[in-house]
Amino acid sequence: MNVPTKPAVKRKVTPWLRRGVQILFFVSVAVVATTGALAEKGIAVPVLGEGASLHAICPFGGVVSFWQLATAGTLVKKVHDSSVVLAVIALALSLLFGPVICGWVCPLGSVQEWLGGLGRKIFGKRYNGFVPKKLDRVLRYLRYVVLIGVSYMTIMTGKLAFQEVDPYFALFNLWTGEVALASAVVLGLTLVLSLFVERPFCKYACPYGAFQGLFNLFRVFGIKRKAATCIDCKACDRACPMNIEVSTAGTVRDHQCISCLKCTSEAACPVPATVLLAAGRVDGKPGNESGEAR
Ligand code: SF4
Ligand code: SF4
Numbered sequence: 001m002n003v004p005t006k007p008a009v010k011r012k013v014t015p016w017l018r019r020g021v022q023i024l025f026f027v028s029v030a031v032v033a034t035t036g037a038l039a040e041k042g043i044a045v046p047v048l049g050e051g052a053s054l055h056a057i058c059p060f061g062g063v064v065s066f067w068q069l070a071t072a073g074t075l076v077k078k079v080h081d082s083s084v085v086l087a088v089i090a091l092a093l094s095l096l097f098g099p100v101i102c103g104w105v106c107p108l109g110s111v112q113e114w115l116g117g118l119g120r121k122i123f124g125k126r127y128n129g130f131v132p133k134k135l136d137r138v139l140r141y142l143r144y145v146v147l148i149g150v151s152y153m154t155i156m157t158g159k160l161a162f163q164e165v166d167p168y169f170a171l172f173n174l175w176t177g178e179v180a181l182a183s184a185v186v187l188g189l190t191l192v193l194s195l196f197v198e199r200p201f202c203k204y205a206c207p208y209g210a211f212q213g214l215f216n217l218f219r220v221f222g223i224k225r226k227a228a229t230c231i232d233c234k235a236c237d238r239a240c241p242m243n244i245e246v247s248t249a250g251t252v253r254d255h256q257c258i259s260c261l262k263c264t265s266e267a268a269c270p271v272p273a274t275v276l277l278a279a280g281r282v283d284g285k286p287g288n289e290s291g292e293a294r
Pocket of ligand 2: 225229230231232233234235236237246247268269270271274275
């Protein structure tokens with residue numbers, strides 16, 4: 001007699017690994033920023049020492065300092081050497097894997113994603129679909145306007161032009177009373193909108209996300225879909241926080257991909273080894289190099 005057996009439970013390592021990395025970075029940045037802010041107020045935390053200012057661990061400060069560093073050999077005001085080192089490391093990672101800093105490391109991205117989980121519970125399938133497609137498509141280029149504007153202002157003034165509206169700085173410094181009103185407002189808007197739209201700040205406004213997103217055009221390891229084994233179930237499309245149509249792509253080249261790997265066979269796609277992070281061709285034939293945001 002055949003005894004029915006339970007289907008084997010497929011262990012999905014990547015989502016858990018990513019969640020662990022996100023929590024690790026969130027806690028680390030919170031501890032460093034808090035001890036740094038306390039040290040500025042003359043309060044030393046035992047064991048943790050003086051921490052560091054958020055500027056010292058923000059790679060975007062390094063990015064906007066590149067021009068001044070190349071032309072005058074100095075850094076933009078408040079930017080530390082460590083920011084430049086982090087910016088170079090992030091650059092190398094982006095060349096290889098795309099915007100992994102956005103998808104795995106950035107605490108502001110993680111907070112938006114965690115709030116998005118709540119939004120998904122409230123709105124179900126309607127979540128992340130509230131913005132009309134035509135408007136959404138245009139809004140996604142807004143972050144490049146922000147990137148150009150911030151870079152220009154920083155180069156012209158030698159000061160961190162984004163600081164006054166930066167929700168990332170506000171997230172960890174709100175309690176200090178040293179946050180500009182505009183950045184507190186942007187943070188509040190970001191958190192509220194995250195209940196309706198997944199990662200609204202990343203999609204529409206983040207200048208560093210815009211910079212990182214450019215690497216999707218030529219990264220070495222890309223998100224690849226094997227058309228030969230795809231069953232066209234669209235699970236990858238539904239899983240993508242950035243609304244990218246993975247199910248029609250050979251290689252995802254969309255500038256909005258954050259390398260979260262949520263669409264892969266390790267997470268959403270039900271067919272093994274059909275959506276994966278890989279270099280070169282995975283289908284043995286040229287693929288559609290797109291994967292447009294819906
Ligand atoms: S295409 Fe895949 S890796 Fe890129 S953002 Fe969407 S789900 Fe994440
Ligand atoms: S989830 Fe996998 S099988 Fe389904 S459409 Fe996407 S690539 Fe194809």
